[in-house]
Amino acid sequence: MGAKLRYAMVCSSNQNRSMEAHALLKRHGFDVSSYGTGAHVKLPGPSLREPNVYDFGTPYKSMHDELRRKDPDLYKRNGILPMLKRNLGVKNAPQRWQDNAADGCFDVVVTFEEKVFNIVIEDLSNRKQVLIRSVLIINLEVKDNHEEAATGGKLTLELCQEIESADCWEDAIDDIVAAFERQHKRKLLYTISFY
Structure with a gap:
């Protein structure tokens, strides 16, 4: 090896x-x-023209909590909340x-x-x-x-x-x-x- x-x-x-x-x-x-x-972290939003945009370094927990407050059904259905939860288990924030x-x-x-x-x-x-x-x-x-x-x-x-x-x-x-x-x-x- x-x-x-x-x-x-x-x-x-x-x-x-x-x-x-x-x-x-x-x-x-x-x-x-x-x-x-x-230049930024872009996550799908309610439409293609309305993505959720975050700065690199924004904690995944903050993104998760914000999107869960905005529309938990939408972001669970499109897989964003589970994805952010997975990311939280890997590291604190995107780089x-x-x-x-x-x-x-x-x-x-x-x-x-x-x-x-x-x-x-x-x-x-x-x-x-x-x-x-x-x-x-x-x-x-x-x-x-x-x-x-x-x-x-x-x-x-x-x-x-x-x-x-x-x-x-x-x-x-x-x-x-x-x-x-x-x-x-x-x-x-x-x-x-x-x-």
Whole structure:
């Protein structure tokens, strides 16, 4: 078994896909964090034009309590209250990827949409690379709904278990990705960047 790696789960702004994967990996003993890349955390509201918008750092408990007061039936029915309750069990508040410099560096960053994959690559390339330590950035495309997030979380766990079990992920990543794509019929994007 290779050394214990640090993982980051990154999605856009609603905290569903990254937090589902974070919760599952955490339960399996992984050293994992999760982030969004948007300007704010956006959760569905009563209509598409009326999302609930929060600043990163707003506690999940505050979001949960506010939405429960606004319309408990709507937010229970659309899965937002259960999602926030799950998030509460994982960490206090959402964090923004671009502000994570204080968190140190990760060995593997998993994104769930190509746009976020590109944001992470650009962000890392704009940072001062002082450690010259490699980081694998991998995108597993997952639709942004509760069912797909659950499936994506399981696939992410399986992928990370394969990476974790490699003696040297840098040497094994091409084979790991090829086997994953064959087995699950899902195309992965991946690249290596540096801290």
